[in-house]
Amino acid sequence: MFHPTIWCDSDDYRADVEVVDPKKCLEESCKPKCVKPLLEYQACVKRVQGDESGHKHCTGQYFDYWQCVDKCVGPKLFAELK
Amino acid sequence: MVGGGVFQQILRRKLHSPSLATPVRSWLSSKTAHVEAGSSGVRAFALLGAGVTGLLSFSTVASADEAEHGLACPDYPWPHDGILSSYDHASIRRGHQVYQQVCASCHSMSLISYRDLVGVAYTEEEAKAMAAEIEVVDGPNDEGEMFTRPGKLSDRLPQPYANESAARFANGGAYPPDLSLITKARHNGQNYVFALLTGYRDPPAGISIREGLHYNPYFPGGAIAMPKMLNDEAVEYEDGVPATEAQMGKDVVSFLSWAAEPEMEERKLMGFKWIFLLSLALLQAAYYRRLKWSVLKSRKLVLDVVN
Secondary structure (H helix, E strand, O other): OOOHHHHOOOOOOOOOOOOOOHHHHHHHHHHHHHHHHHHHHHHHHHHHHOOOOOOOOOHHHHHHHHHHHHHHHHHHHHHHOO | OHHHHHHHHHHHHHHHOOOOOOHHHHHHHHHHHHOOOOHHHHHHHHHHHHHHHHHHHHHHHHHHHHHHHOOOOOOOOOOOOOOOOOOOHHHHHHHHHHHHHHHOOOOOOOOOEHHHHEOOOEOHHHHHHHHHOOEEEEOOOOOOOOEEEEOOOOOEOOOOOOOHHHHHHHOOOOOOOOOOOHHHHOOOHHHHHHHHHHOOOOOOOOOOOOOOOEEOOOOOOOEEOOOOOOOOOOOOOOOOOOOOHHHHHHHHHHHHHHHHOOOHHHHHHHHHHHHHHHHHHHHHHHHHHHHHHHHHHOOOOOOOOOO
16 A cells, blocks of 8 residues: 655665655655646646636636645654654 | 616615604505516616626635735644644754755844854854854944954844845845744744745746746745745755755744744743643632632521511
């Protein structure tokens, strides 16, 4: 079973391993939980792409998606940090 | 227009009527007396139109407000959040290092002195050595001249700019605020600053930010003058902790929280102690009051009736 805590652990002190930012990593792992707002945002992007007026934007859907991701990441993040 | 005229007539009639006791009945009677064939329908349609317009305008205002207020920041479980929790002083020490190396080039912290760091993040010797690295203007001397000397513990942390105008000039008109009280000066300060520092992202489709500004959803309005400053391994921590963006964000916010509320630990201890003692005092006072009042409260009244 996919276990984000192991995946995003920054405890790897080996010099050759690239440091992984736990927040970015957890945001990736929270994407599956927030598929619905993500799809809404992508649908909005498609609609806005054809817009010539410059007034249309996807801030609402963007905020909904990131709010969902933030709610998911928030309680878990500090467990990965010193 | 016709419906509006009828409505005004009805209002005038209501206002001039001597008694407002039966406003509904008089309104109904005036309505039947004065209404023409189609005007009530027109009036109803006008009211419906006004309602729909109101609802629509609310929705557009709401979406403009979203970016204006900024994305709501999540609540992170800070180690010093609990009722008896102290600061993570190792985190404060790392956070000061981040401030010094990343933030101090633009942000002042003019309310903090080097001596405040002693016993919190550094030993006295370390703080003295840090202070000695900076040059401070002092004076006048016996000859009436100002001179520069190495810093002492009693000196404030150095300011990057001489004044606000210089700061604005160097940063495209934007003033990098002093950070001494920033976590108290912003709503939900600790979470907001952490979210802001680690929240630089690509803007949503349809939003373009002008040259010189950067997109940050947590910043009210979305366009912030400060670029992304926390990048992985921008700083090398002395204690060997990997300096990821999130780690630096956590440490610097711990440092800023301490800087804004250095009294927090003492305050929590005092608060716990005095709330406990005052609760005991309350129980004692309640018992004593009831003891003294028992004399009066257990009085009996005898009704002596003479037939």
